[in-house]
Amino acid sequence: xxxxILDKPLNIFGDGSQVRAFCHVSDAAxxxxxxxxxxxxxxxxxxxxxxxxxxxxxxxxxxxxxxxxTSSSLxxxxxxxxxxxxxxxxxxxxxxxxxxxxxxxxxxxxxVDEGIRRMLAHxxxxxxxxxxxxxxxxxxxxxxxxxx
Numbered sequence: 001x002x003x004x005i006l007d008k009p010l011n012i013f014g015d016g017s018q019v020r021a022f023c024h025v026s027d028a029a030x031x032x033x034x035x036x037x038x039x040x041x042x043x044x045x046x047x048x049x050x051x052x053x054x055x056x057x058x059x060x061x062x063x064x065x066x067x068x069x070t071s072s073s074l075x076x077x078x079x080x081x082x083x084x085x086x087x088x089x090x091x092x093x094x095x096x097x098x099x100x101x102x103x104x105x106x107x108x109x110x111x112v113d114e115g116i117r118r119m120l121a122h123x124x125x126x127x128x129x130x131x132x133x134x135x136x137x138x139x140x141x142x143x144x145x146x147x148x
Contacts, residue, residue, distance in 0.1 A: 001116070002134045004061075005123055007070040013082045014089060016058025016074070021094040023049040024110035024118070031106050040103040047095035050108035054094045060112070067116045 003010050023031075031048040035041040055063075058074065065072045079086050100106045110118075123130050 001064050001119055002130055004064040004068040004072050007072055009073045009075045010061045011075050011077050012057055013077050014079045018057045019054050019092045021049045021051050021054045023108050024115040027108040027110050034104050034106050038104050046100040047097050049095040049097055051094050051097045053112050055112055067120055
């Protein structure tokens with residue numbers, strides 16, 4: 001998201017076909033409070049997420065660039081050149097949230113697009129911090145490449 005706002009390339013590890021189900025922090029907080037207060041939560045564990053809207057990493061990156069209104073490119077980084085490997089990578093990570101729905105009546109409500117919109121608004125509000133954060137991340141990545 002940071003790079004999309006700053007019109008820098010977005011790194012995607014692998015080919016971007018990995019599927020995830022993102023949950024906005026507001027939904028995660030609501031689920032936590034619901035679980036704390038609900039009688040049915042006692043001695044239970046729940047998957048919390050937005051399983052209604054799975055998305056590939058490539059699609060997510062494209063949505064972020066489009067929402068940011070920039071022309072950031074997508075750069076695909078082979079898994080071997082990251083802290084992952086094809087053997088370790090989980091290509092489909094979508095939680096079953098049925099138990100939370102049945103026992104707590106909880107479902108995530110914030111869509112991926114709305115979550116991106118909210119994140120962009122927050123990041124833009126704190127643009128000075130964002131630029132420093134991106135610069136620090138780039139410095140760390142350079143140091144890691146150089147073995148320092």
